[in-house]
Amino acid sequence: MGKYFSFQELYELRNSIPMNVLIEKELDIPSKISEGFFRFLCPLCNEFQTAINPKTNLGRCFRCEKNFNTIDMVMAWHKTGFVNSVKYLQTILK
Numbered sequence: 726m727g728k729y730f731s732f733q734e735l736y737e738l739r740n741s742i743p744m745n746v747l748i749e750k751e752l753d754i755p756s757k758i759s760e761g762f763f764r765f766l767c768p769l770c771n772e773f774q775t776a777i778n779p780k781t782n783l784g785r786c787f788r789c790e791k792n793f794n795t796i797d798m799v800m801a802w803h804k805t806g807f808v809n810s811v812k813y814l815q816t817i818l819k
Contacts, residue, residue: 768801
């Protein structure tokens with residue numbers, strides 16, 4: 726089975742869509758600003774013990790200790806596989 730997506734395509738999807746915009750505007754995941762940090766409802770453990778690092782564009786849940794890039798977040802929230810999650814993110818970039 727060949728590759729579906731190039732390294733460059735995946736890199737762009739992980740870094741061109743700001744994580745907070747994806748969470749708040751595209752996926753409509755419950756979120757809030759708490760103690761000066763953007764918090765979101767973890768799609769795995771349903772807790773708000775989360776944060777986003779804008780420098781790396783990664784989300785982190787400190788309760789279940791899971792890191793999320795944009796693809797991981799779509800996979801977890803929509804409960805879809807990798808390919809469908811990448812295709813979803815491609816529609817956002819267009």
